[in-house]
Amino acid sequence: MTTILSFENSPRLSVPLPFHLTAAAFGVAAGVWLATSPQAWDGNRWSPSILSLTHLVTLGVLGHGMVGSLLQLLPVIAGATVAGGRTTAWATLAGMSTGTVLLVAGLARGTAALLVAGGAVLIVALLAIASLTAAAAWRGTEADATRRALRLAPLSLGAVALLGTLLVAIMGLGAPLPLLNVLHLHVAWGAVGWVCMLIIGVGFTVVPMFQVTPPYPEQVARSWAPVIAATLVALAAALAFSSAWAAWLDAVLALIVLGGAGSTLFVQHKSRRPHDVTRRFWQGSMMSWTLAAALWLARPWLPESVEPWTHWWLGVLALVGGGVGALDGMLFKIVPFLCWLHLKGRLPRRSYVPTMQEFIPEKWQRAHWLAFELSLVGLLAMPVVPAIGPHAGAVFAAQQAALLVLLVNALRVYARALAEGKAEAAAARALDAAPPSRSRSTT
Amino acid sequence: METLDLRALPPPEPLERVLCEVETRPAGAIFCVVLRHEPHPLFALLRQAGCTWRGEAIEHGYKLTITIGR
Numbered sequence: 001m002t003t004i005l006s007f008e009n010s011p012r013l014s015v016p017l018p019f020h021l022t023a024a025a026f027g028v029a030a031g032v033w034l035a036t037s038p039q040a041w042d043g044n045r046w047s048p049s050i051l052s053l054t055h056l057v058t059l060g061v062l063g064h065g066m067v068g069s070l071l072q073l074l075p076v077i078a079g080a081t082v083a084g085g086r087t088t089a090w091a092t093l094a095g096m097s098t099g100t101v102l103l104v105a106g107l108a109r110g111t112a113a114l115l116v117a118g119g120a121v122l123i124v125a126l127l128a129i130a131s132l133t134a135a136a137a138w139r140g141t142e143a144d145a146t147r148r149a150l151r152l153a154p155l156s157l158g159a160v161a162l163l164g165t166l167l168v169a170i171m172g173l174g175a176p177l178p179l180l181n182v183l184h185l186h187v188a189w190g191a192v193g194w195v196c197m198l199i200i201g202v203g204f205t206v207v208p209m210f211q212v213t214p215p216y217p218e219q220v221a222r223s224w225a226p227v228i229a230a231t232l233v234a235l236a237a238a239l240a241f242s243s244a245w246a247a248w249l250d251a252v253l254a255l256i257v258l259g260g261a262g263s264t265l266f267v268q269h270k271s272r273r274p275h276d277v278t279r280r281f282w283q284g285s286m287m288s289w290t291l292a293a294a295l296w297l298a299r300p301w302l303p304e305s306v307e308p309w310t311h312w313w314l315g316v317l318a319l320v321g322g323g324v325g326a327l328d329g330m331l332f333k334i335v336p337f338l339c340w341l342h343l344k345g346r347l348p349r350r351s352y353v354p355t356m357q358e359f360i361p362e363k364w365q366r367a368h369w370l371a372f373e374l375s376l377v378g379l380l381a382m383p384v385v386p387a388i389g390p391h392a393g394a395v396f397a398a399q400q401a402a403l404l405v406l407l408v409n410a411l412r413v414y415a416r417a418l419a420e421g422k423a424e425a426a427a428a429r430a431l432d433a434a435p436p437s438r439s440r441s442t443t
Numbered sequence: 444m445e446t447l448d449l450r451a452l453p454p455p456e457p458l459e460r461v462l463c464e465v466e467t468r469p470a471g472a473i474f475c476v477v478l479r480h481e482p483h484p485l486f487a488l489l490r491q492a493g494c495t496w497r498g499e500a501i502e503h504g505y506k507l508t509i510t511i512g513r
Contacts (some may be wrong), residue, residue, distance in 0.1 A: 066499075075483065076483055076484055077480070077483070078483070079481070079483040079486075161447050184487050205480055207478060209453070209454060209479050209480060210453055210454060211453075212451065212452075212453050273449065274454065333454075337455055339453050339457075340455050341455065342486060344458070344462070345487060345488060345491070349462075349492070351465065353469075356455065
């Protein structure tokens, strides 16, 4: 009988999963916020309510979800481990979640002290994790398309955090800096340099692998992360020198997003698993980014009266439809895979290991996807039918709560299989160690 | 040498297939597998199974030559 095997080199479940559970909890909070705020949408994207909601999604859901994904994918895809392991992860989680709560409270109540405290905690946590993940990703010499994204995306996260700190300094301390330019860069680095770059960059590996598609077009994959980084640096220079090129560079960023999302849709079209739920999540996500990029490019020709609506739609499409959708969809693959991998590593060879479907049943994945798309449609309809807002918020909260339950259930299946496998191994060892039984005399 | 192309299988099936081959082949046997990507998680499992391996990136995949070494 094989002994219980050590599996110290793989990413521990306790590193990424707390981030995903926290992200879902912030998702519930965002949904409840919207559900209980009938006046959430007042046509003003600068209102405390909209700013708070935006940061619950960007920092709370996307921030935690993407940092957790980065920590779990670096060892699996790039063979790189982040210094400090679980201690780094948990300290970052504590800083990010505390900072997010303080910042959101500061934005909602207009309290400068809360805003500054939140910003201070966040900059420490985000810069620390950005530098540690970047250092892990830059170790080693070989770099494919995904590793290039894994190397550059943490640098974008650092830039987003620094720009966010400048915004806190402007809003909370009255620092004499150009608010609109800093905000412009904060949004561009965050949405394209961090969220899009990392998700599609990781997609170059995980979409063909998990959704069984052909590889991405070589030119798109090879140039994706470096071209985004170069465009963002050029945009920063253009804004610093008040150049008219800034508007063109915005358009270039939108075209890059169109290229990445379009390429993903193209390879997904040839998937050998057309009914896969993650594929549906990612199709919705890429369509959202396609629509967001097209809407951004079309803005100069849209009537001025729909300008406030456009900002809401851009935010919902880019952050919820694109970002949250892709993240939730990939969780349904990555979490069962990590559970399976850890059981394989920790149990004797012939022990029973549950299938991927047993960790998160497909019917629940499908139900979650339907609820997610329903909430997305509701959020997009809000500017036209404001009364739908609380209902869309309630559905969003419910599906994020369901995600939380599904992730906890996957952990429960993992723990049960681990306990049963260890018990069987112990029983088999005891049997092997027992002296051979003697035949009883019958005379 | 026998080569198994496992690129059409979704995770974790390629890993399961490799571990199954490792269990059923005799000590000293050598076989090749072609995967979509450098399988970092598999290396720990192969090490635990007492195998040695040599890997190389190829076009649209990663070729792994495994020697059973129980």
